[in-house]
Amino acid sequence: xxxxxxxxxxxxxxxxxxxxxxxxxxxxxxxxxxxxxxxxxxxxxxxxxxxxxxxxxxxxxxxxxxxxxxxxxxxxxxxxxxxxxxxxxxxxxxxxxxxxxxxxxxxxxxxxxxxxxxxxxxxxxxxxxxxxxxxxxxxxxxxxxxxxxxxxxxxxxxxxxxxxxxxxxxxxxxxxxxxxxxxxxxxxxxxxxxxxxxxxxxxxxxxxxxxxxxxxxxxxxxxxxxxxxxxxxxxxxxxxxxxxxxxxxxxxxxxxxxxxxxxxxxxxxxxxxxxxxxxxxxxxxxxxxxxxxxxxxx
Amino acid sequence: xxxxxxxxxxxxxxxxxxxxxxxxxxxxxxxxxxxxxxxxxxxxxxxxxxxxxxxxxxxxxxxxxxxxxxxxxxxxxxxxxxxxxxxxxxxxxxxxxxxxxxxxxxxxxxxxxxxxxxxxxxxxxxxxxxxxxxxxxxxxxxxxxxxxxxxxxxxxxxxxxxxxxxxxxxxxxxxxxxxxxxxxxxxxxxxxxxx
Numbered sequence: 001x002x003x004x005x006x007x008x009x010x011x012x013x014x015x016x017x018x019x020x021x022x023x024x025x026x027x028x029x030x031x032x033x034x035x036x037x038x039x040x041x042x043x044x045x046x047x048x049x050x051x052x053x054x055x056x057x058x059x060x061x062x063x064x065x066x067x068x069x070x071x072x073x074x075x076x077x078x079x080x081x082x083x084x085x086x087x088x089x090x091x092x093x094x095x096x097x098x099x100x101x102x103x104x105x106x107x108x109x110x111x112x113x114x115x116x117x118x119x120x121x122x123x124x125x126x127x128x129x130x131x132x133x134x135x136x137x138x139x140x141x142x143x144x145x146x147x148x149x150x151x152x153x154x155x156x157x158x159x160x161x162x163x164x165x166x167x168x169x170x171x172x173x174x175x176x177x178x179x180x181x182x183x184x185x186x187x188x189x190x191x192x193x194x195x196x197x198x199x200x201x202x203x204x205x206x207x208x209x210x211x212x213x214x215x216x217x218x219x220x221x222x223x224x225x226x227x228x229x230x231x232x233x234x235x236x237x238x239x240x241x242x243x244x245x246x247x248x249x250x251x252x253x254x255x256x257x258x259x260x261x262x263x264x265x266x267x268x269x270x271x272x273x274x275x276x277x278x279x280x281x282x283x284x285x286x287x288x289x290x291x292x293x294x295x296x297x298x
Numbered sequence: 299x300x301x302x303x304x305x306x307x308x309x310x311x312x313x314x315x316x317x318x319x320x321x322x323x324x325x326x327x328x329x330x331x332x333x334x335x336x337x338x339x340x341x342x343x344x345x346x347x348x349x350x351x352x353x354x355x356x357x358x359x360x361x362x363x364x365x366x367x368x369x370x371x372x373x374x375x376x377x378x379x380x381x382x383x384x385x386x387x388x389x390x391x392x393x394x395x396x397x398x399x400x401x402x403x404x405x406x407x408x409x410x411x412x413x414x415x416x417x418x419x420x421x422x423x424x425x426x427x428x429x430x431x432x433x434x435x436x437x438x439x440x441x442x443x444x445x446x447x448x449x450x451x452x453x454x455x456x457x458x459x460x461x462x463x464x465x466x467x468x469x470x471x472x473x474x475x476x477x478x479x480x481x482x483x484x485x486x487x488x489x490x491x492x493x
Contacts, residue, residue: 013412016433016472019309020343020376042351044307044344079389079403080345081434103409103434127410234311260306260352261328 053157089115122146136174154217308344341378398442
């Protein structure tokens with residue numbers, strides 16, 4: 001059990017697995033064939049889900065945890081960590097994923113929420129959780145509930161990086177702001193952010209989150225991945241961007257290289273050549289509010 | 299003295315932090331040519347499958363062999379150990395063979411089976427108590443005659459050294475102790491003085 005200023009956070013071994021994934025690409029897959037393509041391309045982990053976000057957006061209906069059979073097939077097909085998504089607040093889906101021994105649970109806004117008020121109590125599980133956030137307050141609430149990794153939400157299935165950038169900048173500038181506050185200002189800031197005071201005090205001193213911070217939601221090109229890394233992401237999740245492009249294996253390899261060599265423009269130019277077509281993106285500012293995935297969760 | 303941390307993928311940032319706590323300059327290494335600028339190298343934990351793809355894409359293997367041939371010390375944790383080992387099991391895969399051990403990947407199971415333990419390491423100057431964090435860890439199944447076991451867990455080797463190659467199946471960089479990193483820095487500083 002790990003503690004910060006007397007407040008319980010996720011276990012060191014679980015935060016540690018997120019550390020091992022840094023500089024890597026975690027790819028959404030819906031079956032074992034895709035999982036194998038992802039592993040061969042250099043994915044650091046795969047994320048099992050029923051449908052990729054752009055299909056969820058297109059087809060509608062309730063999006064749930066991936067079928068158990070699919071998850072087992074994916075686990076058999078690859079040696080890298082296998083993550084899977086559970087609906088926000090659906091702790092029984094999480095219990096099933098724990099029984100399957102997936103390596104990380106993503107309590108994800110991409111699936112249809114099961115609870116409109118409460119997220120899962122992540123301390124009740126022996127496997128780690130990653131949760132999405134749009135700003136620092138949301139990140140710290142999830143860490144307070146036991147998330148061992150945070151990812152900024154972006155807008156999943158949009159192929160548009162603008163929301164991912166907005167959320168990463170919000171978290172990074174929120175952290176920077178905390179480091180400039182005097183001790184007596186921190187409690188009011190905790191109230192305004194709706195975040196645990198003890199965590200706030202720790203972040204104000206350390207200048208970073210106590211768990212790794214990755215980026216998700218809208219990455220479609222090697223340049224998008226490198227942009228998020230330069231903005232402060234420590235690894236990236238790619239969903240529809242790979243398997244909705246014209247040559248998934250090639251694009252996956254290029255995004256892996258771009259994530260490692262994110263500061264090297266010569267490498268980025270080279271891997272961005274002859275990639276085939278990227279997924280068709282969506283202008284997120286034109287999306288009606290009720291179609292946004294990022295506003296799920298609080 | 300400068301020590302490189304292979305930064306292709308994995309927990310390179312925490313290794314760099316541990317080196318800095320030891321008062322040593324840490325340099326992130328992403329290309330083979332960058333090995334020329336460092337006196338020792340840490341190969342961090344991460345996903346060995348992923349690391350091998352990135353090593354292959356940049357033709358890193360010959361450069362690492364040359365680095366070792368020049369007498370430069372290398373320290374591998376977890377995935378780093380897997381890449382340095384003579385033999386790898388489950389699955390069998392390419393490795394550099396710079397330390398005479400056989401390792402089995404993910405040998406304790408998936409993340410649910412990851413664990414912490416306390417143990418004792420025989421470093422220079424006597425036994426030192428260590429917290430050991432094992433994450434989807436490999437197991438050392440065979441140790442060659444030239445390999446010295448520096449720490450055990452449950453009667454099995456978890457830290458070992460052959461000449462200038464040091465390996466551990468656990469993650470000292472995740473703890474507050476810098477004992478293992480100090481031991482490696484000492485190795486590097488001695489080899490940097492030697493001709």
